[in-house]
Amino acid sequence: MNRTFRTALVIGSALSAIIAAPQAMAAGTLDGSVVDATGTRALQAAQVTILELGRTTSTERDGSFRFPEVPAGTYTLEVRYVGAPTETITVTVPETGTVQQTVALGSADDSILVVGQLANQASALSRKKAADTVSDVLTRDAIGQFPDQNVAESLRRLPGINVLNDQGEGRFVAVRGLDPNLNATSLNGVRLPAPESDVRQVALDVISSDIIESITVKKSLTPDMDADTIGASIEIETTSAFDREEALYTARVEGSYNELSNELTPKGSFDFATRVTEDFGVSGGISYYRRFFETDNVEADDWTDNDSAIYPEEIQYRDYDVERTRISGTLGADFRVGETTELYARGVWSQFDDQEYRRRLILKVEDALAVGNGSTVSLYDGPQAQGDDGEYELGVERDGKDRFERQRIWNVVVGGKTQLDSGWFAEYSASYARSSEKEDGSIDPAVFARDFSGDSQRIDIDFAGRVPTLDIAGNGRTFRDPSGYELDEIEYTALSDSVDDEYAVTFDGGKDFFLDAGTLTLQGGFKGRWREKRYDFDVEFWETDGFTLADVLGVSTYRLAAIDPVPNYDGVRRFFDANRDAFELNEFDSGVDSALEDYTASEDILAGYGLARFENSALTVIGGVRYEHTSNDLAGNLVTITETEDDEFFTVTPQTAEKDYGFWLPSVNVRYEAAPDLILRAAGYRSLVRPGLFQLAPHVELNEDDEAAFGNPDLEPYEAWNGDLTAEYYMSSNGAITAAVFYKDVSNYIAEVDVDEPGVFLGTAFEEATIPINGESAEIFGVELGVSQALDFLPGLLSGFLVQANYTYTDATGRVPDGDVTDLSSVTDYREITLPATSKHTLNGVLGYEKGPVSIRLSGTYRDRYLDELGGDPEEDRYVDDHFQLDLSARLRLNEQVQLYYEWVNINDAKYFAYNNYGGQRNLLQYEEYSWTMKFGARLNF
Numbered sequence: 001m002n003r004t005f006r007t008a009l010v011i012g013s014a015l016s017a018i019i020a021a022p023q024a025m026a027a028g029t030l031d032g033s034v035v036d037a038t039g040t041r042a043l044q045a046a047q048v049t050i051l052e053l054g055r056t057t058s059t060e061r062d063g064s065f066r067f068p069e070v071p072a073g074t075y076t077l078e079v080r081y082v083g084a085p086t087e088t089i090t091v092t093v094p095e096t097g098t099v100q101q102t103v104a105l106g107s108a109d110d111s112i113l114v115v116g117q118l119a120n121q122a123s124a125l126s127r128k129k130a131a132d133t134v135s136d137v138l139t140r141d142a143i144g145q146f147p148d149q150n151v152a153e154s155l156r157r158l159p160g161i162n163v164l165n166d167q168g169e170g171r172f173v174a175v176r177g178l179d180p181n182l183n184a185t186s187l188n189g190v191r192l193p194a195p196e197s198d199v200r201q202v203a204l205d206v207i208s209s210d211i212i213e214s215i216t217v218k219k220s221l222t223p224d225m226d227a228d229t230i231g232a233s234i235e236i237e238t239t240s241a242f243d244r245e246e247a248l249y250t251a252r253v254e255g256s257y258n259e260l261s262n263e264l265t266p267k268g269s270f271d272f273a274t275r276v277t278e279d280f281g282v283s284g285g286i287s288y289y290r291r292f293f294e295t296d297n298v299e300a301d302d303w304t305d306n307d308s309a310i311y312p313e314e315i316q317y318r319d320y321d322v323e324r325t326r327i328s329g330t331l332g333a334d335f336r337v338g339e340t341t342e343l344y345a346r347g348v349w350s351q352f353d354d355q356e357y358r359r360r361l362i363l364k365v366e367d368a369l370a371v372g373n374g375s376t377v378s379l380y381d382g383p384q385a386q387g388d389d390g391e392y393e394l395g396v397e398r399d400g401k402d403r404f405e406r407q408r409i410w411n412v413v414v415g416g417k418t419q420l421d422s423g424w425f426a427e428y429s430a431s432y433a434r435s436s437e438k439e440d441g442s443i444d445p446a447v448f449a450r451d452f453s454g455d456s457q458r459i460d461i462d463f464a465g466r467v468p469t470l471d472i473a474g475n476g477r478t479f480r481d482p483s484g485y486e487l488d489e490i491e492y493t494a495l496s497d498s499v500d501d502e503y504a505v506t507f508d509g510g511k512d513f514f515l516d517a518g519t520l521t522l523q524g525g526f527k528g529r530w531r532e533k534r535y536d537f538d539v540e541f542w543e544t545d546g547f548t549l550a551d552v553l554g555v556s557t558y559r560l561a562a563i564d565p566v567p568n569y570d571g572v573r574r575f576f577d578a579n580r581d582a583f584e585l586n587e588f589d590s591g592v593d594s595a596l597e598d599y600t601a602s603e604d605i606l607a608g609y610g611l612a613r614f615e616n617s618a619l620t621v622i623g624g625v626r627y628e629h630t631s632n633d634l635a636g637n638l639v640t641i642t643e644t645e646d647d648e649f650f651t652v653t654p655q656t657a658e659k660d661y662g663f664w665l666p667s668v669n670v671r672y673e674a675a676p677d678l679i680l681r682a683a684g685y686r687s688l689v690r691p692g693l694f695q696l697a698p699h700v701e702l703n704e705d706d707e708a709a710f711g712n713p714d715l716e717p718y719e720a721w722n723g724d725l726t727a728e729y730y731m732s733s734n735g736a737i738t739a740a741v742f743y744k745d746v747s748n749y750i751a752e753v754d755v756d757e758p759g760v761f762l763g764t765a766f767e768e769a770t771i772p773i774n775g776e777s778a779e780i781f782g783v784e785l786g787v788s789q790a791l792d793f794l795p796g797l798l799s800g801f802l803v804q805a806n807y808t809y810t811d812a813t814g815r816v817p818d819g820d821v822t823d824l825s826s827v828t829d830y831r832e833i834t835l836p837a838t839s840k841h842t843l844n845g846v847l848g849y850e851k852g853p854v855s856i857r858l859s860g861t862y863r864d865r866y867l868d869e870l871g872g873d874p875e876e877d878r879y880v881d882d883h884f885q886l887d888l889s890a891r892l893r894l895n896e897q898v899q900l901y902y903e904w905v906n907i908n909d910a911k912y913f914a915y916n917n918y919g920g921q922r923n924l925l926q927y928e929e930y931s932w933t934m935k936f937g938a939r940l941n942f
Contacts, residue, residue, distance in 0.1 A: 028093040029421050030067040032101035034059050034079055036113040040246050045130040046081040054617040058130040062242030068421040069514045079103045083122030083734035115141050116855050117848045118734055118790055125736050132622055133669055134220040134683055134724045152204040159784040159806040162839045162863050167295050168930030171205045175231035176782055177810030177838035182689050184229040187236045188346045188413050193500030195407040195437040197535040198694040206352040206409055208328040210269040210287035213239045220669055220683035220724050223609040223624035224508055227665045227687045230720045238330045239273050241281020247274035254937030263292035279336035286329040295320035296560045297928045298467055303918040309372025310919040317361040319558040325353040343416035352407040359556055359566035364395030375464035381452040394452040398485050400567035403442040409435045423512035435500045442493040446572040448485035448549040466913055466927050470561040482549040482565040495538040502531040518616030526608040533693045534600040539593050541586040592639055595652045599636040599697035620671040629662040634713055636699035638763050655698035657713035663688055683724040691715040695772045700764050708766040716774050720746045735789030744780040751775040751816040754872045778814030800851030812838040839863040853893040860886050878925055881913040903935040
């Protein structure tokens with residue numbers, strides 16, 4: 001009898017048993033918990049089986065398990081957990097009432113399941129093994145150690161994860177080659193709205209890893225989960241008082257040093273989790289991190305060519321000096337009410353402050369004479385080359401940015417679950433979440449400009465390397481004279497305020513039927529989400545005479561080229577505040593730009609589902625269907641500009657739109673334990689991702705050349721059919737080998753298209769425009785391979801080594817309009833692209849060592865190039881080059897209370913490089929370098 005037929009027979013027998021036979025009367029309940037043998041930590045995801053009945057369950061995060069309706073008798077209880085020997089004990093269940101049983105795993109004189117890399121690995125693998133879905137997990141150990149400084153940095157260790165950096169720090173997460181906007185992120189079960197005004201994804205560097213207990217990346221969906229993801233559902237959990245058997249009080253003090261900034265910055269955190277009584281506990285923590293760093297950057301844009309050279313029409317040398325401060329806090333309470341109900345309340349608050357100073361040297365090459373000589377391009381402002389008698393102009397700007405931005409994410413959730421001995425159960429919650437991003441009073445930028453025309457100015461730029469070298473070959477004194485650069489304008493951000501609110505309620509309920517063949521669960525529920533996002537933008541353009549760069553002269557900290565003179569950090573702000581009466585407001589430009597980007601958007605989602613789950617010691621099948629209905633109310637502004645012979649003026653007309661749609665979303669997940677340590681999985685499901693609210697809102701950005709960027713209220717959501725097949729082999733020691741194949745068929749993929757002919761959209765006339773539209777379908781196929789193993793079978797000191805490695809291959813292609821579009825209603829030509837943010841090859845590796853008080857980890861992450869942005873045609877597409885980074889961490893435990901640690905981030909000084917392929921060659925679009933950062937500190941446990 002083949003395995004497929006046996007599986008079908010088991011399911012059929014179970015269903016027949018419900019219909020044709022009464023359920024056997026059960027006499028009692030078996031309650032218990034699983035802990036490590038040191039009595040420190042409750043072990044989540046331990047697999048507990050009553051061998052004689054074939055009934056299996058996994059322990060909750062507090063280590064508890066429950067078997068209701070167990071016939072009276074004596075049974076063998078088997079408990080399995082990755083990294084620990086299997087434990088079997090005998091229990092006797094009475095005819096009535098409840099029997100309690102605690103099972104301790106491991107050795108009482110060994111903390112392998114509690115502290116360090118081995119504990120993290122054992123916990124993560126156990127949760128992966130016990131999961132109903134295709135998933136990967138990161139956890140911290142019993143003393144609160146998490147692998148990296150923020151959530152995004154930690155996630156890069158998992159298969160299929162590509163982390164997109166911002167100024168050298170991981171920020172956005174792409175899963176399985178898909179855009180970060182296609183992921184869903186929740187914190188303590190609460191969906192996180194996005195602080196930024198124009199995206200749906202959440203920048204995960206806002207959340208400190210110090211307050212996190214675990215991160216689960218679920219790559220397949222069940223009907224009781226929100227269906228708005230195609231990449232993955234990223235579920236972040238903070239600490240609970242019931243996670244540990246003993247109270248936890250941990251403090252950490254750290255110093256951080258970045259080579260470029262030459263600054264030592266502080267970090268500190270405190271965590272606690274304690275049970276006030278046996279049935280009531282509190283937990284929480286606070287983390288503070290202040291970081292100074294510098295970034296040296298070069299950007300080039302609008303590549304073109306003439307008879308002698310390929311060159312950009314604008315080059316920017318950018319000097320960044322940044323101070324970032326992150327404060328995160330969490331507080332929670334857990335209650336047990338009797339033997340059947342647990343209640344909880346949890347709140348999280350995180351604030352991310354970003355003070356950025358940027359000084360730029362900008363070369364406006366468009367109207368200059370460009371002459372090529374090999375890799376060098378010489379720029380002239382007059383007829384100095386080859387007897388040319390044309391009139392040329394070389395524009396040079398030196399500007400300064402003084403911007404303070406604050407992001408906040410916070411949420412609160414109350415809820416609970418009830419499990420009755422009769423098999424009925426319910427889970428319920430209510431939550432509120434808010435994300436915001438605010439600027440008020442930023443100068444972004446203050447521009448000092450000079451136009452050279454007939455001044456014998458010559459600049460040589462060599463593009464042979466990634467960083468173009470700059471040589472002022474003629475009239476260098478005038479070029480560097482700060483008094484010759486007059487203030488063009490100050491762009492003052494009076495207000496940039498993005499707020500995203502969401503309320504939600506959930507209820508899930510069902511009943512377990514305990515059959516001879518296994519346990520059948522019938523479950524249903526509903527969820528309501530009410531979201532509103534709004535953005536208010538108020539910008540002012542100020543001008544004055546007689547103010548030059550010499551009045552606010554500073555010194556750059558730039559290393560890639562000589563870009564002085566530059567403005568100082570805050571001199572423009574001080575001068576502007578002290579002399580506001582001397583400035584004149586450009587009311588027209590200020591009014592137009594302030595009205596263009598304002599919008600509000602609401603998104604109400606009502607969902608309901610039904611599912612059936614069958615489980616025995618070998619097989620778990622979850623199948624069902626979910627329905628989600630979405631309603632949008634959208635509002636933006638139409639700005640109309642009217643020009644007369646004497647003047648120009650504008651009018652602002654509010655625009656509104658509505659959308660309503662619904663989707664049926666079936667899914668099935670199968671988990672089959674072919675052998676005690678071999679898990680086979682299959683999953684198929686339908687999912688969707690709604691367009692970004694900024695993309696949907698009827699707004700328009702319009703510049704002085706009537707080049708526009710629109711929102712599109714007619715956008716349809718992404719739809720996807722998804723399939724997964726996985727095999728997971730868990731070794732007898734602390735390790736596993738995993739393999740997965742996945743496929744996704746995505747329709748209504750959203751792409752930004754360029755319209756290069758004059759037209760009208762949303763009632764606004766334009767010369768050229770960028771508009772998001774629904775394109776053709778996209779397909780994603782990939783393979784994930786992973787291995788992790790503690791080498792404790794080696795002799796002596798070598799037994800302390802452990803290895804982790806994973807590789808992901810992703811082939812993700814889609815079709816977008818080919819070339820510039822002239823008519824959105826009749827797009828006929830398409831080209832095939834690799835989907836944005838997709839790296840075909842991703843590889844992560846860790847070589848660790850842990851023996852006695854010493855713990856060392858060397859980790860490397862690699863991803864190859866990916867398409868970042870689409871251009872008007874393939875040679876203008878923007879690519880980000882491949883990236884390889886090495887990090888080192890080391891810990892020394894002096895005693896049970898004190899641990900010293902050291903981290904070296906970006907050892908190999910990995911750079912960021914973006915380029916296009918214009919003219920058949922790789923051309924610079926952006927280059928950044930950050931150098932390395934070292935951290936050192938102490939962790940204290942009380």
